[in-house]
Amino acid sequence: MPLLAPTRPVTPVHSLSLLLPNCWAYHSIKFAQFPFLLPRPSNCMLGFTAVLRRQQFLIRALGGSGEKVRSRGSAAGIKVMARGNFEADAEKVLRRITPALDPTRHKGQAGKIAVIGGCREYTGAPYFAAISALKIGADLSHVFCTRDAATVIKSYSPELIVHPILEESYSVRDEDEGFISSKTVAEVAKWIERFDCLVIGPGLGRDPFLLDCVGEILKLARRSNIPVVIDGDGLFLVTNNLDLVSGYALTVLTPNVNEYKRLVQKVLDSDVNDQDAPEQLLALAKSIGGITILRKGKSDLISDGRTVNAVSTFGSPRRCGGQGDILSGSVAVFSSWARQTTAEVDATFSTSNPMVLGCIAASALLRKAASVAFESNKRSTLTTDIIEHLGRSLEDISPAC
Numbered sequence: 001m002p003l004l005a006p007t008r009p010v011t012p013v014h015s016l017s018l019l020l021p022n023c024w025a026y027h028s029i030k031f032a033q034f035p036f037l038l039p040r041p042s043n044c045m046l047g048f049t050a051v052l053r054r055q056q057f058l059i060r061a062l063g064g065s066g067e068k069v070r071s072r073g074s075a076a077g078i079k080v081m082a083r084g085n086f087e088a089d090a091e092k093v094l095r096r097i098t099p100a101l102d103p104t105r106h107k108g109q110a111g112k113i114a115v116i117g118g119c120r121e122y123t124g125a126p127y128f129a130a131i132s133a134l135k136i137g138a139d140l141s142h143v144f145c146t147r148d149a150a151t152v153i154k155s156y157s158p159e160l161i162v163h164p165i166l167e168e169s170y171s172v173r174d175e176d177e178g179f180i181s182s183k184t185v186a187e188v189a190k191w192i193e194r195f196d197c198l199v200i201g202p203g204l205g206r207d208p209f210l211l212d213c214v215g216e217i218l219k220l221a222r223r224s225n226i227p228v229v230i231d232g233d234g235l236f237l238v239t240n241n242l243d244l245v246s247g248y249a250l251t252v253l254t255p256n257v258n259e260y261k262r263l264v265q266k267v268l269d270s271d272v273n274d275q276d277a278p279e280q281l282l283a284l285a286k287s288i289g290g291i292t293i294l295r296k297g298k299s300d301l302i303s304d305g306r307t308v309n310a311v312s313t314f315g316s317p318r319r320c321g322g323q324g325d326i327l328s329g330s331v332a333v334f335s336s337w338a339r340q341t342t343a344e345v346d347a348t349f350s351t352s353n354p355m356v357l358g359c360i361a362a363s364a365l366l367r368k369a370a371s372v373a374f375e376s377n378k379r380s381t382l383t384t385d386i387i388e389h390l391g392r393s394l395e396d397i398s399p400a401c
Ligand SMILES: NC(=O)C1=CN([C@@H]2O[C@H](COP(=O)(O)OP(=O)(O)OC[C@H]3O[C@@H](n4cnc5c(N)ncnc54)[C@H](OP(=O)(O)O)[C@@H]3O)[C@@H](O)[C@H]2O)[C@@H](O)CC1
Pocket: 121, 122, 123, 124, 125, 126, 201, 202, 203, 204, 205, 206, 231, 232, 233, 256, 258, 259, 321, 322, 324, 325
């Protein structure tokens, strides 16, 4: 059965949660809008078996035991936690992590983001990611790209700080590669400590020399403890060099359908299984050492190897290119805010992984903005239209004052 092809209409109130003690104060596993996890009158027994099988899988995957599941029980005696509508939770996450516009704060405190991407072919993707970060409320947004892409990206917006430092093979002689690579990494090193998060990959391209340099930048980010969101061609790099991120908890991967397929094949040596999508994602994130993965699709699924969350609010039926780039820039901002929030504001909130919270918030906001943009633009909705609605959509959920 396809992941989200319910045989009957469902509202998003179906939610299955297991609460397990672990090193976060607790972990909730929620499957919003996975109606196939719930028993149906027509295939009741099969439904129960599937629920039990999946619960047991998750409990095993988390190293817990069946007794630890807290339950209100269900009519059928199956341990199902009914924790309400997930979509409401996503808005709550957005409200909790979005910082107040405090006049005592100085420039930079609402977020400094850098996008590593942009080459001869792709200048739109890094622009979309970087400008989305600003439109949501980050203070500064940098782009590190190739020389060819830099002038183009600058011309899109004077708001972005653009560094033309990356080089592709065609512009570098073989004997200069070592020197150029060190120079490139040194340029990024001058800045890296100032950034709250790097977005690596939108519009990066697949030039082998350039990807090698970006691998070194990723190692530098990891040594410096800077969070990273890996998207687009950054995922191509990481899928072929898993050690770059394995076990680095401040990593978020945001694969689309193709990128996810490659990742699953490489890491789990299997095909994508839409029937057991949450379990497979959980296993994948766990196999890469507990990094966070946001699997994009009709329903966005998010896991850090301990929890699985879904964001399923309807966005827009338009699938124009660039929406994933908005998402990666947004995850960078929201996860940075979530890290600040957990440290400064709410002790009980620190029980949740800020990278996961950032993904939930970004996914919910993008979907809302896409839906509003589609309302007025219909079939001609473009990524730039969605970006224009990010601010208003966030304002509706979390007013600035
Ligand atoms: N306006 C812009 O600037 C936008 C730019 N964008 C940027 O585009 C880049 C690719 O992202 P995408 O989303 O097209 O990748 P995806 O769905 O995996 O591939 C689709 C098919 O294409 C192929 N393929 C891709 N790249 C290839 C390459 N370099 N060389 C050869 N083949 C390549 C791929 O083949 P495969 O890898 O499966 O062999 C698959 O069949 C990425 O940097 C993204 O950020 C987007 O964000 C949109 C807006």
